[in-house]
Amino acid sequence: MTVRTLRAAITLAPHRFLLSSWPWRALAYVLAGAAGGVLLFGSVQALSVVWPGALRQWYWETGLVVLCLVLIPASTPLVARWGRFCEGLIGDPLEPPRGTGAPPGPRGERPGPASPRLWRDVGYTVLSLTVLCLLDVAVLTVALGVPLTGVLSYIDSDQLNTAERWATLLGWASLWLVGLYLVAGWAAARSEIARAVLSPREERLAAELRAVTTSRAALAEAFDEERRRIERDLHDGAQQRLVAVKTSLGLAELDLPPGSPAAGAVREAREQVSLALGDLRDLVRGIYPQVLTERGLPAALWDVAARSGSSVEIDLDLPGRLPGPVESTAYFVVCEAIANAAKHAPGAPVRVYGTVVDGTLRVEVTDDGPGGAGPDGGGLSGLRNRLAVLSGRLTVDSPEGGPTTVRLEIPE
Amino acid sequence: MTRALTVVVADDSVLLREGVAGVLRRFGHEVAASVGDADALEEAVREHGPDLVVTDVRMPPGYSDEGLLAAVRIRRSRPDLGIIVLSQYVQPAYASELLEIDAPAGVGYLLKERIGDVAEFADAVAKVSSGGTVLDREVVRVMLAARSSPLARLAPREREVLDLMARGESNAAIARLLVVSDAAVSKHIGSIFTKLDLDPRTDGHRRVLAVLAYLNR
Numbered sequence: 001m002t003v004r005t006l007r008a009a010i011t012l013a014p015h016r017f018l019l020s021s022w023p024w025r026a027l028a029y030v031l032a033g034a035a036g037g038v039l040l041f042g043s044v045q046a047l048s049v050v051w052p053g054a055l056r057q058w059y060w061e062t063g064l065v066v067l068c069l070v071l072i073p074a075s076t077p078l079v080a081r082w083g084r085f086c087e088g089l090i091g092d093p094l095e096p097p098r099g100t101g102a103p104p105g106p107r108g109e110r111p112g113p114a115s116p117r118l119w120r121d122v123g124y125t126v127l128s129l130t131v132l133c134l135l136d137v138a139v140l141t142v143a144l145g146v147p148l149t150g151v152l153s154y155i156d157s158d159q160l161n162t163a164e165r166w167a168t169l170l171g172w173a174s175l176w177l178v179g180l181y182l183v184a185g186w187a188a189a190r191s192e193i194a195r196a197v198l199s200p201r202e203e204r205l206a207a208e209l210r211a212v213t214t215s216r217a218a219l220a221e222a223f224d225e226e227r228r229r230i231e232r233d234l235h236d237g238a239q240q241r242l243v244a245v246k247t248s249l250g251l252a253e254l255d256l257p258p259g260s261p262a263a264g265a266v267r268e269a270r271e272q273v274s275l276a277l278g279d280l281r282d283l284v285r286g287i288y289p290q291v292l293t294e295r296g297l298p299a300a301l302w303d304v305a306a307r308s309g310s311s312v313e314i315d316l317d318l319p320g321r322l323p324g325p326v327e328s329t330a331y332f333v334v335c336e337a338i339a340n341a342a343k344h345a346p347g348a349p350v351r352v353y354g355t356v357v358d359g360t361l362r363v364e365v366t367d368d369g370p371g372g373a374g375p376d377g378g379g380l381s382g383l384r385n386r387l388a389v390l391s392g393r394l395t396v397d398s399p400e401g402g403p404t405t406v407r408l409e410i411p412e
Numbered sequence: 413m414t415r416a417l418t419v420v421v422a423d424d425s426v427l428l429r430e431g432v433a434g435v436l437r438r439f440g441h442e443v444a445a446s447v448g449d450a451d452a453l454e455e456a457v458r459e460h461g462p463d464l465v466v467t468d469v470r471m472p473p474g475y476s477d478e479g480l481l482a483a484v485r486i487r488r489s490r491p492d493l494g495i496i497v498l499s500q501y502v503q504p505a506y507a508s509e510l511l512e513i514d515a516p517a518g519v520g521y522l523l524k525e526r527i528g529d530v531a532e533f534a535d536a537v538a539k540v541s542s543g544g545t546v547l548d549r550e551v552v553r554v555m556l557a558a559r560s561s562p563l564a565r566l567a568p569r570e571r572e573v574l575d576l577m578a579r580g581e582s583n584a585a586i587a588r589l590l591v592v593s594d595a596a597v598s599k600h601i602g603s604i605f606t607k608l609d610l611d612p613r614t615d616g617h618r619r620v621l622a623v624l625a626y627l628n629r
Contacts, residue, residue: 232475235500239524240425246528247431251438254530270528277525281501291503294476299505306504306554 006090007188010181023180025089026187030136032086033190036079037133072125079128080121083194090187094199124197132190139186143179147172217325220389224328227288234284239277246273289331297327301352304335308350310342310367316354322361326410329390330354330363333383337365337406340380345369345404356412363408371402380406417541420460421446422453422467422479423498432466432498432527439534448472450482457486462493464541468524469499469506480506487517494540496520498527502550511545520546520580539580546580565607573600 003009006029009022017023084094150172154165195204249270256263292300298316305312321327334352341350345367354363375396376384387394392410419441423429426448433443444460447453449472457465465486467479483495494517497510507521518540526548527533536546552575566574569590576586587597 235470236425239500240428243525243528244427244431246525247428247435247530250528250530251434254438273528274525285501290470290476290501291505295503295505299503302505303503303554 004092006184006191010184010188017184018177018180022090023184026184027180029086029089029187030140030183030190032082032089033128033132034136034140036082037129037137040129040133072129073122075129076118076121076125079125080198083124083128083198087191087194087198090191091195094195094204120197120200124194127193127197132193135186135190139183143182143186144176147175147179150175217389220386221325224288224325228293231284231288231290234280234287235290239280239284242273242277242280246270246277249273288328292327292331296321297330297354300327300331301334304338305352308338308342310338310346310348310350312338312350312352314352316352316363317356318354318361319356322356323412325390326361326412329383329386329392330361330408330410332386333380333394333406333408334363334365336379336383340373340406341365341367341369341404344373345402348402359412361408361410361412365406365408366403368403370400371398371404372400373398373404415541417441417463417537418444418460419464419466419537420444420453420456420462422448422450422456422465422471422482424448424468424471424475428468428524428527435527435530435533436466436537438530439537441537450478453479453482454486457490457493464494464496464537466496466498466537469497477506480510483510487519492517494518494520494543496522496536496540496546498522498524500524502548502554504551504554507547507551518543518545521551522546522548523550536580544580544582547578549575549579552578566604570600570604570607573597574604577601 003012003020003022006022006026009017009020012020087094151169154160154168154172160168249266253263253266253270256266289300289303291303296318298314298318301314301316305314322330338350338352341348348367348369350365350367352363352365354361356362373396380394380396384394387408387410390410392408394409395407396404397407398404417436419436421429421432421436421443423432423446429446429448433446436443441464444462445456447456450467453465453467453471456462465483467483469477469479471478471482480497483497486493487495495510497506497520499506499521500523502521502523510519510521520536520540522533522536526536539546572590573586576589581589583594583597583601587594590597
């Protein structure tokens, strides 16, 4: 299992954690957090050096007010964006940038003056430039600065012999490892605060849900595409070669004396190839019927009906071709329902009735069998997942004594 | 020996194109051109004026039903030209699309692997070139297997007759194959058409068409 967040990484065994990139990411994260505040305080310090009396001047207070009123709003977009970027260093990236990935909200809202997102960004900026920044500096000082001081004070010490000096230096240096844990711990805690301010839980969950929904639909489509590819490959590869073999055998048979053992053997081989071709055709049809791609749902279901062991009546009233995923899902559900009917109610006639009402495809498969079927009979439970991708619904109504009706609804 | 024909073959697989050409040559026909896509097929038909076209359904660029659509177009401009459409699998729906072209010349719709049953394939070529209609027995089997169809009303012997009829056999050939008299075959066919409410006076291509159209509706 790959570790995706710093919080999970800290709990790894020490050697794995320390040898991974996580301590360095945490360090970069805290350094980046400290940078903003250091810039701010650094400029104040620089000001007091250039103009020693500045901090005591009355306009210093005015300046502070101006700073709050002008600099914080002005730097908010930059600081918040920087903060979001830094979150990506030690965990899952915060919401994707606008314009890519998840679609905008229902009204396409963007952060305006009244948007909660802007207030969150301002809050983060204030927090980040004050409390968080101070803590960043404090943690860095304690975690890295203290061992550094120790190392520096002993590196040129004359009071100890060589062995003792090295042992002491090693002791101080090993404190850096502890320091890395301290930095990582602070980074994880800081990230919790930053995430809570920048991106509240509900919003994050909503974004995640959108991403999962999109990727699920993409997966389902990729699955269909893969089936079509396998179907094409079987047609264009194995099947063509078998046909060529059969043709060669057929031509060879013409040249052999009729009734000779050789002619008999060749004929036998040709018949075996025919059987293999028949098996292959059935297999390919089960994977993805080409007629569904080319002629749509009614033609494909008509074909299923013609090949079914039961007597199947198809009555579909559709306004034309439906979207590919809708067609394939409806096709596989109806196939399953017909197969179930043939299995549990052999001989009972099956009726398939389908129509589009208010942009929703409704299909009913009814058989006059004995009923009593469970809601997930046969392979229907697997197909519910396919349906869920399209926000479709499947209900099975099967009272004891029949009839059994499988109802399918898919919004277009 | 059947008469020698000039044939244009279309299939995107060189292997199968050569297979079809090999079988045709073996039976004394001349393969004027063998091409790999639907446009080249129409071009070759214009250039060589063949007696017969043998084409795959699925060809470049779309790999769907270009061959079938090209066959339908060619039939419109050359109604006298016999056409055999080969497919990797049979689809009754395609058979009826092909048969909906109301023209005197022959049409065949066969599984691609039927070229390996060389004698049967050569027979289909001869039938189609002389204006007959040949449907693959697989198409017929699927149609007959649909138990909900009105074919359930037919007696076993009548089903056998219908099967052979759909495969393009003449009344005389059906009589020979079933070892009955011509009159018996005529009686069976009359009975089939009555049971399916079809006009018994239709014959040949239209006869198959009528049955197919009936089954497809």
